[in-house]
Every structure is written in structure tokens, then in C-alpha cells.
Amino acid sequence: MNMTTTADCREFEERLVDMLDGRLAAGSELRMHAHAESCGSCATSLSRWRRGLPAMRELAPRPLSPMALRRMELAVESGLRSTDPAPRAANRPVLSRLRMRWTLLGAAAACALALLALRLTARIHPSPTFGRLDTSSGLALVDGNRPQPGAELHPGASLAMASPGQIEFALGRDAQVRLTGPGLATLLGDAHAIRVRLDSGELALVLGKRHSNESFVVETRHGRVEVRGTRFSVGFAGASSWVRVDEGLVAAFRAKDADAHAVGAGQTFWLGPDSTALVPSPAVVPSEGSDTFESDPQPAPAGDCITATARARRAMRGGQPSRALRLLDERASRDDVQASQRCRDEIGYLRAEALRASGRPREAIVAYLRLDRHGAEPAMRQNALFAAGELEERTGRHLAAHRRFEAALAVAPSGGLREEAMERAMQAAFAGRETALARAAAQRYLREFPGGGSSPAARRILRETTSDGTR
């Protein structure tokens, strides 16, 4: 591409994207076009980027699924609830940072003295927040002694289960751990950098989101697992050990190599050599929305429901929608009056997703719409109506799709799919040749999201149609 260096060419290049995005005033745009007509190099550049820019913008990651959105929203809520220091300096305005600089210098000297005092104190009194024993069953021993509920656990503590049974304990900030025996685990590190060495047995863990200065590692002789906030289990099967993740993400390292392997929800990863032994199904399923284990070893109806949805999700992730459908239908067929509305909606939503993934769009649409009729929570209804709209569109029913997207907007006007629903309603109306609807939707989109990803498309619709309904 031959770039000229004249001032006009330079300015043309700088404002090219603004022009293609329709951000230039009419006079400026005319001057740009006039320049392009007299400059071959800039005309070529304009032509290339006019074709290439939309294509390049299309190359974006797939939008987050409704489930991922909900999971992330919960994680953000949890992150805000946790006690954390004040806002970081990097986010403060520059002037404010400058004003604070002298204050910080003064404070630094005081902090140094305070830290020195803290270090001395810590040597005398080890941190009391490292760990605390909650409950135990069977023959449990901590450092060779029978433990008492509420007993403190210190770095170096050895937890042993000589027979089948369990020890539950809290570690550091917001980590709940269960050791299922027979098994042996050793606690290492400190409250901010916790390490649990598992020699045998199985550990199930529920962790809140880790702060940047915190780490949590589970080691076996075959490798280690580094954790952010998540729900997962680590255990032995034959001569190998494994990690199974129920929620979130862990980084697993095999002892024999230095690579980190990201293990996500629904996945099992062998730390040692792959084993033909079956990884046991979850022995414990922490209640959803809670960071603790169910206290009742017998699953309650709601817990059973959560187990069913968790299994169905795993089947979906594993590319087995038919299996997921079977699991959900089995669960739904039970006469369970105690199942909560939320649980029934969750099953209904997953069932619709499974039908969709099984290539049964009409049945999926019916299942999505049923959620709307049965009064599921607004966010779920918006997701369901949006998904129904997508399917209507794929089957060429543009006006039905338009109605679904509009309904998705109406049910949760500030919901997570607001921009997408506005955009899709606009596109569906345009594809269905409902010019007046398409124009109204385009004007609404531009009003709400003037810099949104679909603003060029909205402007194109307004350019290509007239208010009297012609195209």
C-alpha cells in the first residue's frame, strides 16, 4: 500500500475510520471525498477499508451465553461483598493522585514501622486466621489427636482419616474444604498463600474469588492445581490423581512438565497418567448460590434438583444434548411438590437449550415461551425470549422473531440482552420488509447506543428506507 506523505493524505488516513463510521460533519466528509478523487493512494485505502472494516469488526469473540453472564454477575457480586482495600490508586483521577503523593510518602514511613512491629508480633503469635476445623466424622486425627469442632489449624497441620469419614474445615479467607477418607492431607503456607498437600483420599473445595495477593494450591505427588474462585475436587484413582471442576476455572500443572492447563467447569483433568478408573461422581454438591456444603448428607429435594441440572449442564458441555434432555425429563417427571420455582425454571430453561442443541427448533421455541408464560424471573424470561427470537429468525420467520425480540426487551428493559435485543429486532424487521418497524427500531438503537457495534447497520437502514415505508 503506497502511502503518500502530504498533509492532506495524512489527515485523510487519520479521519478515515471516523468517516466510515459516519462521525464527520457533512463538510468534512465532502472534503474527504474530494481528496480521494484526486489521490489514487487514498482512494485505494478508502475502498479497501470500506470493505475490510465491517469484516474485521465481525471477527469478535462469540457473545457470552446467558449462563455465563449469570455466573459472572454472581462472581462480581461476590467480589464486591468480600472485604477488600479501598479503590486502587490507578483508578483515581490524576490530580487526586498528585495531591495524595505527599500524603503517601509520609504514610510510607509510618507503615514501615508498623510492618516491623507486625512482623515481630507475628513471630510471637502465629496468624489465627489460617484455618479452623468445622466438623469431623469417623476416625479423624489432626496432628495425631482427636480434633474438637472449632479447633484452630496451623500451617504444618496433618489431617488424617484412618477409615471412611470426613473432616470439614475452613482455610484462610473464604475457602471451605472437605477431606473424605481414608485419606491424608497436610496444610502448608500461610493465610495468603495456602498449600494443601493431598497424599491420599479426596478433597472437595469451595473457594471465593482470590484477591491478587492470594494464592491457593492443592498438590498431589503427580502435580498441582492453582485456584481462583471455584468449586472443584481433587482425588486419587488407582495410581493416578485427578481434578474435577464443577464451577469456575483452575490451572493444573503436571509434575512432569511446566505447562499450565486450564480446566473449566464440567471437565476432569488427570494430574498423573490417564487412568481407566472412573472418577467418582460428586460426593458433595455445595448448594448453588452458597459457599458452604450442605449440612445434611441426604440430598434434599432442592439439592437433588441442583444435582440434576449440574449433570445436565455437564452433558451439554460434553456435546450430549440428548443425554441432557433425558436427565432433565427424568427429573421433571417426578412428582416433586417441594421443588422451588427457581429450580423448575432452571430445568425448563436447560430443557429448551437441550432441544435447541438437539436440532429441534420448534420444540425449543415452545419450551422457551413456556418459561415466559409461567412467570420465570425477568432475566431468565429475557434470555428465553431472545433465544426463541434467534430460532424464529433462523427458520425464516422474521416477523415472529421481531415480536420475540421486542418481548425480550419489554420483560426486562434494562436486562443484559438489551442492546442485542434492540439490534436483532431491527434486523428482523428489516429482513421481514417491515420498513416502518425497522426504521423505528433503528432510530431507537441509535438513540440508546449511538456508538454501539450495530450503529453503522442502523444508519444504513435509515439511509436505505424512507419514512413512508418504501425501500
Next chain:
Amino acid sequence: MTTTNDNVSCDPLASQAHSGDLVERARAGDQASFGALFRLHVGRIHRTVHRLAGPSADIEDLVQTVFVDGFRSLPAFRGEALFSTWLTRIAVRVAVRARNKAAARRLVSIANPADEPADDADPARVADARRGLERLDAILGGLSDKRRSAFVLHVLEGHSLEEVAAMLEASVAAVKVRVHDARREIERQARLDPWFIAFLGMGE
């Protein structure tokens, strides 16, 4: 040549009122407003973080970090910029930091089936889109942090040069230079791959 928004028949101030109202309520401690703000901005932030940090299994974590950092810092938000601009500034910082960290440690990602294309999409189109995205990610990965940020925000995300300058806490002149240099580099790299140039429709 001057830049204005006056050729757009809409009122940007009115469009931001909803977000501004939510920000005010969130600052007053209204929990529901945090959720509404999250849902309002998460799609754009997710796309921006992916383009800035590159493909990684950690994208969801990074997006969460942007929102947690942003919400915690709300008391410091004085409304001098739009909330979306301010949040994007945090996204740039989080993404660049993650990118530099990732460069120091190789992460082998196990594909997350949830991120795989839908079963009912046209397989050939999906394969092309995936290949195109990988190619673009690779080319962006060869740019410096500053050029990449300016290019992503202006060219791919469609923010004006002035908005990008506010997001990057840089002058408009500096942003212009970074975008210009990034575009030249990207055109150069793209020309090395005839398939990619044809895919983008940027051939002769």
C-alpha cells in the same frame, strides 16, 4: 477537517442518562444498580477485553475484575468522563496487565465447549470466522500495547479519536499516530496472508 457528531440524528446525552442514573444510584449503595450496570456494559467490555488481551481461558476472570475494580472505585468516579469511557479505561489497564503476565507464562487452554459455535451454524462459515479471528488475534498480538489499544478502541470498537484519547489518558495527536502506525503494520501483516486479505475483502 473537523469531527462532530452532528450528522447523527440522535441525542447522545439522552442515551447516557440511563447509565448515569444507575451510576448515581450505585454510588449511593443501591445493589440492584450494580447488576443493571453490569448487564448494560458487559457485552462491550467482554469484546474489548478479548481484543486487547487476546484469546485466553481467563477472559471471564478479566471481565469480572474490570467490573469489581470499577464498582469498588465508584467513589472516585467524578463524572468528568462517561461511565462507559471510565470503565473502558479500567478494561485497558486490566487487559494490558494480563497480557504482559500471560506473555511471561505459557497457558495451554483446554477448549471450553461452551465457547464453541452453536451446532446449527453453517460449519464452513464458522470455520472461516474462527480462522479469521485467530489470524486477527495473531496480528494484534504482534503490536505494542499502545498501538494495539489505540487500534482496537478506534478501529475495531468504533470510538472516536477523542474518546480513545480519554480512555488511554493520552493526547489526541498521540492516538492518531498510534492508530496510523498500527494500521500500517496490520495492512503489512495481512498482505502476507492472501487468504486473510481475501476474507476481509481488502484485496486489489
